[in-house]
Amino acid sequence: MKFKVLFLLIIGLLSFNANAQRGVRIGYIDTEYILQNVPEYKEATTQLDKKVQNWKSEIETKLNAIEQKKKELDNESVLLTKELYDERFEDITFEEAEVLDYQQKRFGPNGDLMIQKRQLIEPIQDQIFAAVQEIAETKKYDFVFDKSADVVMLYSAERYDISEQVLRTITRTSKRSQAKNKKERKELEEEEVVPEVSQAKDDRQKALDERKAAREAELAAKRAEREKAIEDRRIAQEELKEARRAEAEARRQKAEDARENKTETEEKAKTVATDSTSKVVSKIKTDSTIAKGSVVKDSTSIKKPKTAAEIAEAKRLKKLEERAARQKALEDRKAKIIEQRKKAREAREEQVRINDSIAKAKKND
Known part of the structure; x- marks a missing residue:
């Protein structure tokens, strides 16, 4: 549709050119190029x-928190109990909603x-529009198009580009304005390039701040209780541990x-046993001394008992004799x-x- 409109416009211009006594003057501008070369716009864009x-860093920090x-x-x-969990979850949800x-x-x-982009670009657009009007009236342009707008331009010769003229006009106007209003320029430099939001925005922000302060106070009380x-x-x-x-x-x-009582009891018992043993040993010594003479006299008549080794040797010899007897009987x-x-x-x-x-x-018989 745009192409058709442009085509009809060009046909009309050509027809008008054929019938007019002078040629139709056409020019175009590139708004994007002009904006990129306006110092005030570049500085304001940088600050914005x-x-x-x-803002992005602040939002990201809050979301990470x-x-x-x-x-x-x-x-x-x-x-946590269910009440404490629900309470903390509600606090986090509220904070997340505030961030969003x-x-x-x-x-x-x-x-x-x-809002600030519009407020930033509108003054520059006004300057561009004023400069285009001034150039068109001075140079007798019949039509001036914007290359960066929605109009489809299949081809455009550079000799019809008046963007540089618009830039020079804006710069010249800006210099004149600065020379006439130095005091105002100084005041503007001290202010932000991007103006603040409207009063409605301020009121809404104030209400949000008050709501946030009340919520923070409530959260602080609940936090203290927890x-x-x-x-x-x-x-x-x-x-309980103590x-x-x-x-x-x-x-x-x-x-x-x-354990100490048991040790004392054992020591007492040991002492008693030691005393009893001493008495018995003394008595035995006395009795042995008395009977020593008779024991010595009778010792010669008493046969000395065999030792275990002698008994074992006798048994071994007996077994050997029995084995030899059996062997002899078998041989016989x-x-x-x-x-x-x-x-x-x-x-x-x-x-x-x-x-x-x-x-x-x-x-033989």
């Missing part, structure tokens, strides 16, 4: 970019960024006393059997000889 970066709080809440969820609201306020369709509850639990746990330590110390002392029986077999063989041989003799005798 810095503000945008600060919220994510960290979420992780800490997840890690501590097993230690702040992000929308800065970067939304009607946010500060869009800290007090945690401190009470800690004190109770310390008291009671357990005291109980363990009492048990240890009791066991130690019992073997010799007897051999003798009997020999006699039986001789008897059979003798019978065979007799039978042979009888057979020979019968044969």
Whole structure:
């Protein structure tokens, strides 16, 4: 559609050129090029970019802090009651909603960024429009197009580009303005290049700040209450540990006393046993001294008992004798059997000889 409109416009211009006494003068500008070469616009854009970066950093920091709080809440969820968990989760959700609201306020369709961009570019656009009007009236241009606008320009010769003329006009006008209003220029330099938001924005920010302050006070009270509850639990746990330590110390002392009593009892019993043993030994010595003479006299008549080694040796010798006797009996029986077999063989041989003799005798007869 735009191409058709442009085509019809060019045809109309050519027709008008054919019928007019003078040629139609056409020019165009490149608004993007002009803006990039206006010092005031570049400086204001740089400052606005810095503000945008600060806003982004601030939002990112807040979102990271919220994510960290979420992780800490997840890690501590097993230690918290349901009420404390829900309360902290509600606080985190509220903070996250505030950050998202702040992000929308800065970067939304009607946010500060869009407002300040419009406020930044509108004065430059007014200057461009005024410069184009001045040049068109001076140079007798019939049409001036904007190359960076929605108009489709399939081809444009550089000799029709008046962007540099517009830039020179804006610069010249700016210098004249600076020369006439030095005091105002100094005041403007001290102010921000990008103006503040409207009064409605300020009121909304004030309301948000008040709401945030009230919420922070409420959160501080709840946080103090939670800290007090945690401190009470800690004190109770310390008291319980102290009671357990005291109980363990009492048990240890009791066991130690019992061991000491047992040791004393054993020592007393040992002392009594030692005394009894001493008395018995003394009595035995006395009795042995009395009976020593008679024991010496009778010792010659009493046979000395055999020792264990002598008894074992006697048993071993007895076993050897029994084994030798059994071996001899086996040899005797073997010799007897051999003798009997020999006699039986001789008897059979003798019978065979007799039978042979009888057979020979019968044969001779």
